[in-house]
Amino acid sequence: MALIVGITGGIGSGKSAVTERFEHLGITVVDADLAARVIVAPGRPALSAIAEHFGHDIIQADGTLDRAALRQRVFSDENERRWLEQLTHPLIGREILAQITAASSAYTLLSSPLLLETSQKELVDCVVVVDVPEETQLERTVTRDDNDQAQVKRIMAAQMRREDRLALADIVIDNSQSLEELDGVVQELHKEFLLRAEASAVS
Numbered sequence: 001m002a003l004i005v006g007i008t009g010g011i012g013s014g015k016s017a018v019t020e021r022f023e024h025l026g027i028t029v030v031d032a033d034l035a036a037r038v039i040v041a042p043g044r045p046a047l048s049a050i051a052e053h054f055g056h057d058i059i060q061a062d063g064t065l066d067r068a069a070l071r072q073r074v075f076s077d078e079n080e081r082r083w084l085e086q087l088t089h090p091l092i093g094r095e096i097l098a099q100i101t102a103a104s105s106a107y108t109l110l111s112s113p114l115l116l117e118t119s120q121k122e123l124v125d126c127v128v129v130v131d132v133p134e135e136t137q138l139e140r141t142v143t144r145d146d147n148d149q150a151q152v153k154r155i156m157a158a159q160m161r162r163e164d165r166l167a168l169a170d171i172v173i174d175n176s177q178s179l180e181e182l183d184g185v186v187q188e189l190h191k192e193f194l195l196r197a198e199a200s201a202v203s
Contacts, residue, residue: 002103002105002106002107002108002197002200002201003106003107003108003125003126003193003196003197003200004100004107004108004109004110004123004124004125004126005107005108005109005110005124005125005126005128005193006109006110006111006112006115006120006121006123006124006126006127006128007019007109007110007111007112007115007128007130008111008112008113008114008115008116008127008128008129008130008165009113009129009130009131009132009165009175010113010131010132010134010137010156010159010160010162010165011113011137011141011152011155011156011159012132012136012137012138012139012140012141012144012152013130013131013132013137013175014130014132014140014175015111015113015130016111017175017179017182018128018130018173018175018182018186019031019109019111021182021183021186022109022186022190025186025187025190026105026106027105027106027107027108027109027190027193028103028104028105028108028109029108029109029111030096030099030100030103030108030109030110030111031111031112032092032096032110032111032112032113032114032115032120033111033112033113035092035095035096035099036088036092038095039088039091039092039095040065040088041064042063042064046087046088046091047059047065049087050065050070050084050087053083054070054073054080057069058070058073070084071151071155072151075151075154075155075158076154081158089114089118089119093118093119093120096110096112096120096123097123100123106193106194106197106198107193107194107196107197110123110124113159114159115127116160116164116165116168117159117160125196125200126170126171126193126196127168127169127170127171128169128170128171128172128173128189129165129166129168129169129171129172129173130173130175131162131165131166131169131172131173131174131175131176132174132175132176133176134156134162136176137152137156138152138153138156141155171189173185173189
């Protein structure tokens with residue numbers, strides 16, 4: 001299997017800004033958040049299980065999951081969050097693996113907010129952490145998702161601590177810089193990953 005680079009970071013750290021730049025360079029990005037949407041699509045068993053557990057009002061009129069309502073429920077109740085994770089994590093893992101297997105670029109990125117908290121970390125050869133100060137995470141997420149600060153703080157508290165995430169990183173991208181600086185960082189990393197991929201292909 002080709003080189004797989006894991007990209008993670010806390011909520012609001014700007015993982016998408018990083019992965020979009022790799023996509024523009026022709027690299028396949030497998031996004032765990034998108035995989036999580038696939039496994040709860042209408043008609044999928046996981047969606048039925050969620051509706052049975054949380055009540056059918058968690059399903060919107062068009063048959064899709066009300067993700068905002070579910071997020072509010074699970075991040076205000078630790079037991080509910082654990083129940084949801086036990087249901088969805090194995091399914092997300094299988095979906096991610098299928099997408100990685102189908103990838104055909106020189107190397108593959110796996111972007112996941114829970115990369116280091118789950119068995120997903122065993123899929124990657126290198127861990128890149130996208131990092132910003134916690135105040136920036138809070139500010140960006142409140143603005144982007146129109147969530148209140150208390151909700152965002154609960155989500156941040158449920159994720160791995162920033163210091164622990166940084167300690168597990170092979171590479172750290174400081175994403176509090178300008179987008180122009182980020183462009184340069186991604187370009188350099190792309191060259192490095194191409195070399196690593198080439199080396200792993202011949203070893």
